[in-house]
């Protein structure tokens with residue numbers, strides 16, 4: 001338990017750090033928009049590959065934002081599963097029964113954001129989302145192992161949990177079920193495919209002269225242009 005005196009000391013330290021420690025205060029890569037490819041998916045592939053090759057931790061993790069029926073936003077981090085330059089589509093996996101799944105059923109639009117702190121680079125993708133059922137996909141194509149399968153059988157993701165013991169017994173039952181039949185359907189497993197309408201590449205500059213390149217889908221392909229920082 002944090003004591004009041006300790007809490008106010010911690011707050012003072014945090015506020016001091018927030019005031020004095022600027023983000024991206026390091027040498028960042030150069031990005032020349034004139035060298036950028038004609039389509040944004042190809043550029044996201046290059047930036048992600050650079051980040052993963054440099055072994056930046058969790059470089060493939062994105063923030064995925066949705067909104068509910070009242071227009072209230074929500075966001076969580078997910079693993080990016082695919083980028084397809086041929087169609088301009090980005091894929092993530094989640095449970096159809098989760099709050100995110102429910103939100104997308106009502107408002108099938110999302111915003112997906114990558115950020116790599118070491119490179120000061122951000123990518124922002126927005127567009128409509130299609131749900132593709134993966135529950136009965138063959139195990140090799142599911143993209144989830146036994147633990148993910150067990151979690152799906154346990155279900156109730158993001159619902160209020162009464163106690164750790166409740167989870168423990170539900171998990172043991174589900175794990176036994178999955179071990180008995182690893183080919184059984186994975187309840188709720190869904191590939192969410194975002195068809196990009198707009199994509200922005202943002203290269204940070206410690207001096208705030210950030211470089212921003214925006215792509216917009218058009219009838220003939222992609223239009224692009226720079227944005228003010």
Ligand SMILES: Cc1cc2nc3c(=O)[nH]c(=O)nc-3n(C[C@H](O)[C@H](O)[C@H](O)COP(=O)(O)O)c2cc1C
Pocket residue numbers: 058061074075076077078079080092093094095098099100101157158
């Ligand atoms: C690094 C990391 C990766 C994650 N990857 C996924 C994922 O690929 N799919 C998923 O459903 N949840 C993933 N999660 C959990 C989600 O952030 C979130 O807790 C879950 O999807 C429930 O969100 P919801 O209540 O908004 O539906 C991940 C969490 C972290 C921290």
